[in-house]
Amino acid sequence: MAFVVVLALLVVGGGGAGAWWFLSDRGGDGPGASEAEGLVIEDSESGISYTLPEGWEELASEDLIDAFTSSASTATEIGGASVFAFSGEAMTDEEMSMSISVIAGENSEYFYPYAEDRQILLSEPTEVDGQEAYRFTWLVSTADEEPMYGHILHILTDDNRSVFLMGIVHPDDPDLRTEIDAVISGATLI
Template sequence: MDEHRIERRPYGDRAWPPPEAEGLPPSARLYGAPAPPSRVRVPPWLRRALVFALALAAGVALVAGSVAFVVSLLHAPGPQVDVADPAAGVSYPLPQGWRRGTVPPVTGFTSVATAGGSALVMTRPGDSVAVSGPRAATLDLADLYGRLLLHGDTVDVVDDRPITVGGYSGHSRALRASYTDVVNQPSYLRVTLLTKDDRSVVVLGLAQPDDPARRAEIDAVVRGLR
């Protein structure tokens, strides 16, 4: 009778893979399940340095935000300023950046507003135009103030038209003066004569150097007159 030799299995009754390895990848079955990472301890001095850095960054951001807010306030457009001229019986708004003046530089004018040293607007009571009419009177005034203020080597008429603003009607003429020297830049002069009932008002705008933006601002003052 043959005897069968029964060899003992090296693992005895242990099942393979072990139950705790179920669901793990093959590498984990060989080397074991990955252990959770150990908690990294941050040295106290490093923790204090991180807190200080975060506080410093927050402070810098706060200061930068405050500076930006102040700068935005400085550059924000201010309230519109009006100039009142009781002697001429009119008032007019000023464009941004313009300021009321105190003493008009030309005799007879009773109000003045300036834009730095590059432009101005003045008003004064006008004379009766019942005989000559507003256009003829405006041409005479433009010739007078052109010779008084421009002193140009050449003076050209760049605009001449009737105008109606704020219940007034009248005429407006604009001149441009050029100079042969290399120092003086072209100048711009607008003279407007407005009448209502039995009174009139003269509005004079001057810009040196001549500039489209300054022309537009002077025209805006004339259109806003009331």
């Protein structure tokens, strides 16, 4: 259980500031940014592969926050979306669903500290390349701000690791939500 808390703190504390930058500062001209057109990211450090929609940008590895092993983002006139990959130690079946909701909750609190409404949209076990996995989607909102949508996938691997791919859309946008869902649903292990 301590791993869950440490991982959540790493994602929120170590990665949160960078994640917020991805969502709010979308010039696309930053160091290491490259336009992706259906680019497949093969994150050998986490052991996950995912495909970016056209127009997304991958962040160069030297620009990543330590908690993340790969990341990419896109922006529209009204907001943006980002995905982040990271990994950790394996967990038991019981810890799996709890860890994913803790990470989702901690990130929601970081990005949306005064949310008045928190909705779990999906919380279900799944499978990725024959490995046990769990996916979780959520929405947080307040009367004064546009809602934020999140989607996270947690995969348990045969080599005693947990692999995560998380996507966030802020403000929530149906098109970007569809892109995030497609990226995460299409993830595979490498």
